[in-house]
Every structure is written in C-alpha cells, then in structure tokens.
Amino acid sequence: xxxxxxxxRSAPASIKAQALKARMAERGLADRxxxxxxxxxxxxxxxxAEAGIARARAAGLTPTVVxxxxxxxxxTWLAERHDLQAVLVNPAVVAPxxxxxxxxxxxxxxxxxxxxxxxxxIDELRALEVPAITHPQRYWLLVETxxxxxxxxxxxxxxxxxxxxxxxxxxxxxxxxxxxLDAVIAFAGLGGTTCxxxxxxxxxxxASGAQAGASARTSASPGNSGPAxxxxxxx
Numbered sequence: 105x106x107x108x109x110x111x112x113r114s115a116p117a118s119i120k121a122q123a124l125k126a127r128m129a130e131r132g133l134a135d136r137x138x139x140x141x142x143x144x145x146x147x148x149x150x151x152x153a154e155a156g157i158a159r160a161r162a163a164g165l166t167p168t169v170v171x172x173x174x175x176x177x178x179x180t181w182l183a184e185r186h187d188l189q190a191v192l193v194n195p196a197v198v199a200p201x202x203x204x205x206x207x208x209x210x211x212x213x214x215x216x217x218x219x220x221x222x223x224x225x226i227d228e229l230r231a232l233e234v235p236a237i238t239h240p241q242r243y244w245l246l247v248e249t250x251x252x253x254x255x256x257x258x259x260x261x262x263x264x265x266x267x268x269x270x271x272x273x274x275x276x277x278x279x280x281x282x283x284x285l286d287a288v289i290a291f292a293g294l295g296g297t298t299c300x301x302x303x304x305x306x307x308x309x310x311a312s313g314a315q316a317g318a319s320a321r322t323s324a325s326p327g328n329s330g331p332a333x334x335x336x337x338x339x
Contacts (some may be wrong), residue, residue, distance in 0.1 A: 111173030248274025
C-alpha cells in the first residue's frame with residue numbers, strides 16, 4: 105500500500121500524485137494507492153495519514169509512505185514512528201525554518217482554496233522534527249540539484265546512509281518523476297518489475313529511462329547554489 109503525502113499548498117491533484125495513481129491503476133493496483141487532501145495543520149495532517157496507515161494494516165497490507173516536499177517531512181516522522189519504508193522526493197528537511205516565510209494567507213495551487221498558515225502551525229511542525237533517522241535502509245531519497253525552493257544538500261546530509269538518487273538539474277517538482285514510477289512501486293513491494301532492485305536506475309519502460317539512468321548516479325556537487333524563494337513551484 106502506498107500512502108502518498110503531497111506538499112505545502114498542494115493537493116491529490118498534483119502532477120506527481122496523479123502520475124503515480126495512474127501508473128498504479130494501469131498495473132491493477134488502484135486499490136493500493138491512498139492520497140487525500142492533507143489539512144493545513146501538521147498535527148491534523150499526521151492524524152489523517154495515521155488513520156490511513158491503520159486502515160491499511162487492518163486490511164493486512166504493508167504501507168509505504170511516499171512524500172514530496174513537506175510531505176517528505178511528514179513521511180520521515182511517520183516512518184520513524186510506525187516502522188515504515190519511505191520514499192522522499194525533494195523533501196523539506198527543516199520545515200519549521202523553510203516555511204516560516206509563508207506565515208499568513210496562502211492559496212492552494214490546485215484547488216484555489218484560500219487558507220491561513222500560522223505560527224501555531226510552525227510550532228506543530230517543530231513537534232514533528234526527527235533530529236536523526238534511526239534506520240537509513242528504510243529510506244529512498246530522490247532529489248534534483250536544480251530544486252529552486254529547497255537546498256538538496258540538506259537532504260543528502262540528513263539521509264546519509266540511505267539509498268539516494270541525486271539527479272543533476274531538474275526542479276522542485278522533480279521533473280523526472282515519470283521515470284521512477286515503477287521503481288517506487290517496486291520499492292513498496294507491490295509486484296515485480298524489470299527494474300526492481302536496480303536501486304537508482306529508472307525502469308527501462310518509462311519515458312526517457314535510459315537518459316535519466318545515465319544521470320541517476322551522479323554525485324551531488326557542493327558547488328550548486330542553495331535555495332531560492334520560488335513559492336510557485338508545484339510540489
């Protein structure tokens with residue numbers, strides 16, 4: 105079972121959530137995908153995700169959390185708390201600091217809904233911080249060095265020892281997500297694929313797989329610039 109957690113100001117209608125949902129449906133796994141609109145409150149978002157995890161386990165399923173941006177921050181806490189595997193896509197690492205500039209009225213980029221992000225929400229984020237991961241082997245980190253919102257190097261350091269795919273270029277939305285759908289599904293233990301176990305290499309059947317595979321093992325370069333204040337990138 106994949107529990108997908110979208111990012112800040114995002115929604116289940118996001119590009120990555122919809123792409124993974126569609127791919128799982130193509131493979132007959134539609135009922136193994138969970139993605140709901142997360143509340144603005146981090147505490148409430150975690151409670152909703154935990155309810156999804158509990159339902160999956162009650163049905164005899166093994167959940168894997170997949171989190172993008174802020175969803176990656178949530179996924180880390182959930183993985184540590186509930187002993188889960190997690191795929192982290194351009195994750196927020198120090199969310200209380202990274203989202204401090206967004207306190208005030210915001211718009212959901214997909215639903216258009218207006219909401220208020222408060223200092224109280226920042227405090228809730230602090231309560232979810234994981235100072236250090238305990239079992240690196242449970243994680244798969246996917247980052248692109250061209251992320252214009254978050255500094256990918258923070259994630260590389262945070263998840264040291266975990267499986268890491270560091271791709272040159274790209275953006276905060278993780279432009280090569282389509283190349284990794286089958287590998288993410290395989291990581292969650294949902295059916296065999298030709299790329300299962302290849303780690304950083306995308307499945308050959310995915311678009312641009314060979315080209316992305318050539319970049320997948322490139323090391324992160326300390327010379328890349330840090331984050332920029334680009335709030336419109338879609339997580």
